[in-house]
Amino acid sequence: MLRTEPIIFSPVDNKTLFFAGNTMWKTIDGGNNWTQVSPDLTRKTWDIPAAQVGKYKDQAQKQVSDRGVIYTIAPSFQDIDRIWAGTDDGLIHITTDGGKNWKDITPPMLQPWMKVSIIDAGHYDKDTAYAAINTLRLDDNRPHILRTHDGGKTWTEIVNGIPGGQTINVVREDPVRKGLLYAGSERQVYVSFDDGDNWQSLRVNMPATSIRDLIIKGDDLCVATHGRGFWILDNVTPIRQLAASRDTHLFEPQTAWRMRFNLNSDTPLPPDEAYQENPPDGAAIDYYLASNARSVELEIKDPTGRVVRTYRNTDSLPEIKDIGNWPAYWLRRPQALSNSAGAHRFFWDMHYTPIPGVPPEYPIAANFMNTAPVPTAPWAQPGRYKVTLRVDGKESSQSFEIRMDPRVRATENELKEQFDLSMSLYELRMRFEVANRQIGGLSTQLQAAKKTANAATAAQIDAFLAKLADVASGPGGRRRGGGAAASGQLSFGINDRIAQIFGTLQEADVAPTSVTEAAAHDLIKQGGDTIAAWDSLLKNDLPQMQNFFKQNNLPELKLVAKEMNHRFPVDKDENEETWTKP
Structure with a gap:
């Protein structure tokens, strides 16, 4: 034998x-x-x-x-x-x-x-x-x-x-x-x-x-x-590109496969159950720093040249803590873009920039220590992308390809249709997140000023609050805290509906259904009208109210959140290549 x-x-x-x-x-x-x-x-x-x-x-x-x-x-x-x-x-x-x-x-x-x-x-x-x-x-x-x-x-x-x-x-x-x-x-x-x-x-x-x-x-x-x-x-492409001696260097990334990483149901496996990790999800970006750097930045652009995502070593990281039904030990640790000497691997989750300031929501389909927030930005389309590394003012670039999970049957046109609708809702929601902070800040300042105002001034404040409420309660608007127009913090309720339809579009790699498509177009129309009304109020009515506050020696009425910081890291970090046991 x-x-x-x-x-x-x-x-x-x-x-x-x-x-x-x-x-x-x-x-x-x-x-x-x-x-x-x-x-x-x-x-x-x-x-x-x-x-x-x-x-x-x-x-x-x-x-x-x-x-x-x-x-x-x-x-x-x-x-x-x-x-x-x-x-x-x-x-x-x-x-x-x-x-x-x-x-x-x-x-x-x-x-x-x-x-x-x-x-x-x-x-x-x-x-x-x-x-x-x-x-x-x-x-x-x-x-x-x-x-x-x-x-x-x-x-x-x-x-x-x-x-x-x-x-x-x-x-x-x-x-x-x-x-x-x-x-x-x-x-x-x-x-x-x-x-x-x-x-x-x-x-x-x-x-x-x-x-x-x-x-x-x-x-x-x-x-x-x-x-x-x-x-x-996993991913020996940096090893293939190593030279005997090299200064700071951005390696050409391997092809990234767009796959839905977490298909588990319900809660994670018990900690005492034997299992091994899958390869990290996302596009792996490897770079080498010959010495410690003051400033490190990664910028990713899509095939049209649009900036998809920007990371900096100075980005603040969200705190990992228990959130509602999600204990901290379920949650994925955020990554930091390293500025230390040596080799580093950074993962981009192949999504556009998350909407800043939105409290993270997590799926019930969880992985122990590796459950990422539900994305608020669209998946990146398959195609050729460009990544640029900037270190203390010097930059280098590489290109890489995103390919679709080969098991997905959707055509290129169907995926583009899904992406275009999702992007329209994403951009609209981004605008409403700014508007929500603006209207919330204004209503809070107005309510505070009203408490010490005389009757005539209070009436003027109530009238302006009513205008805010009329705009906010356009399609799907609501008033947090309830009560009359002059009470509670205001917000644009249509934003919740936008987030809901966006989630429906993004939850599977398929063409939008006719019902979802109709709902999305309806929201885009309603949202555009609401934003136009809000912009008109800010341009015409707000300056008058700010002048009224000044004339009556009231605290300055400030418009907050004129723009948003679009860098919010939520991806997984790997500082070096490591072996995994399948």
């Missing part, structure tokens, strides 16, 4: 599957029929290592032959007929004609009890390959990684930077950046930026554990361990 049975598809033809014991086999019909494509590629006999198990050299097992297996198969990424094979008894072979002929290209340093753990065929050159050699059975704990650029005629050991005691199990070449290599030892992951000439640790937060294999899937580095499950380093 074989303990190791490598099986791998050809990267050139996904219908060609290879399998090996001590010989190699191929199928092109899903396993219904198999063709042998190699002889026995293992050693016929071997010597017993005297220093390790020499006492067994005279026993019968010494005479056993054909005990090895093909431990690793590496089909070429360029040529379907070129295949590399390594055995667990220290041999490496290659075929360049689909298995008709095999050539022994074993490096001179390999011995019978050395195991060729992994061979990785070069992604950019058919004559390149990398081999991880495990020598634990020889009591040799040193790292061994071999490289060839001439089809196996010559091999070079490339382990500089990997300390002793780090037996290597796997080496892989990055499929995007030539010369970028990853290796897994009995303790951790290593990375090389110069084709293996020099290595450094990529352990980050991973526990010390045996790395048995790793693959690069898209932009993620995925690792299989012995005893600690699977680990994933």
Whole structure:
């Protein structure tokens, strides 16, 4: 019975599957029929290592032959007929004609009890390959990684930077950046930026554990361990862009997928229930600061050049505390744009700027320590976006793409229709939030002045309050606190209806229904009329009332909230790349 049975598809033809014991086999019909494509590629006999198990050299097992297996198969990424094979008894072979002929290209340093753990065929050159050699059975704990650029005629050991005691199990070449290599030892992951000439640790937060294999899937580095499950380093695009030395730098972001992150129902899982985090939601923006900075700013623009979002390191962060039915330990911690030296990862939630000053509301579909407020701004449309990093007056820019969740069936036109309606309501609500602060501030000042005013002055104040109430109680207006027009704080109640229809539009990636569309257009018309009436009052009636206050020696009647600060960070922060365990 074989303990190791490598099986791998050809990267050139996904219908060609290879399998090996001590010989190699191929199928092109899903396993219904198999063709042998190699002889026995293992050693016929071997010597017993005297220093390790020499006492067994005279026993019968010494005479056993054909005990090895093909431990690793590496089909070429360029040529379907070129295949590399390594055995667990220290041999490496290659075929360049689909298995008709095999050539022994074993490096001179390999011995019978050395195991060729992994061979990785070069992604950019058919004559390149990398081999991880495990020598634990020889009591040799040193790292061994071999490289060839001439089809196996010559091999070079490339382990500089990997300390002793780090037996290597796997080496892989990055499929995007030539010369970028990853290796897994009995303790951790290593990375090389110069084709293996020099290595450094990529352990980050991973526990010390045996790395048995790793693959690069898209932009993620995925690792299989012995005893600690699977680990994933999300988004290695910054690693692919690293240079030996660099000043402050904004990395080109990876493609961002617009997906609805939280589809849970009801409350979070209990804290004692085992689970692992998903990759952070949002567009990951990586930047590096060579030294501490005074001022750091990130600006994101949509495909039309409109500023979607701006973050600064001086932005104030909302306090995390219990809010109604939502305990603080449910809530996502806000991120701060770091101005400290080093590498940083910042996530944009792919929404436009939240409406400032709106108290956060949270869904009942919650995640422990990661429940974000219900968005008050629209989703960003799929397309090409631009991000600009400004550090102490110097700036650099990169572009990146937002793509739609491939499971969404809505067409581009349907998503645009949804976005256009949502944006109209968002902009209208933004205007009403300003108007609400204005009318609320005015009504509060008027009520305070009325308390000490004489009868004639109080009558004038009541008359102006009535004008405010008439505008506020236009379509859907209301008076907080109830009572007559001259009592309570005023607000534009239509704003609540706008928020409701906006939420309906944004809660699914579909075209608006005819009912929702009609309601939205009705609100846009009513809201526009109300804002026009309010602007007219501010232009014509308010100056007269302010002059009346001045003539009667009343406190100055001030118009507050003329504009709003559109920077309100609510996204998740990651200051460095970390491994996650799925």
